[in-house]
Amino acid sequence: MNIENWWPLLDSSTQQWLINNNGDVVPASILDQITALAGHPTADTSWVGSNVPEEFYLADEAIDWIEKIANDEDSESE
Template sequence: MDIENWWPLLDSSTQKWLINNNGDVVPSSTLSQIIAQAGHPTADTSWVGSNVPEEFYLSDEATDWIEKIANDEPSVSE
């Protein structure tokens, strides 16, 4: 599932955290909320960035998308 699909399913506090901390390590509690809406990420999931033990990052594509949302810019799908 793409970020455009699961983003509106997140609660507002999670969205706010992702906007305010865009590009940072995603805490496990936030990742759990994303997975609850988007399903477990696979190797070809577009919103998955670098993944090392104990750290999860969103992809550059997802980070850029969130930045557009934060700046009230229309997304590609709009």
């Protein structure tokens, strides 16, 4: 499932955390909410960045998408 699909299903406080901390390590509690909606991430999941045992990051593409949302830009346009 792409970020465009699970983002609107997140609660507003989780969305706000992701906007405020865009590019930072995603805490387990936030990742748990995402995976409850999108399923467990795999290496080929588009929104997955580096994923090491203690740290999870969103992919650059997902970070850019969130930045566009934060700036009230259309997520489909360049």
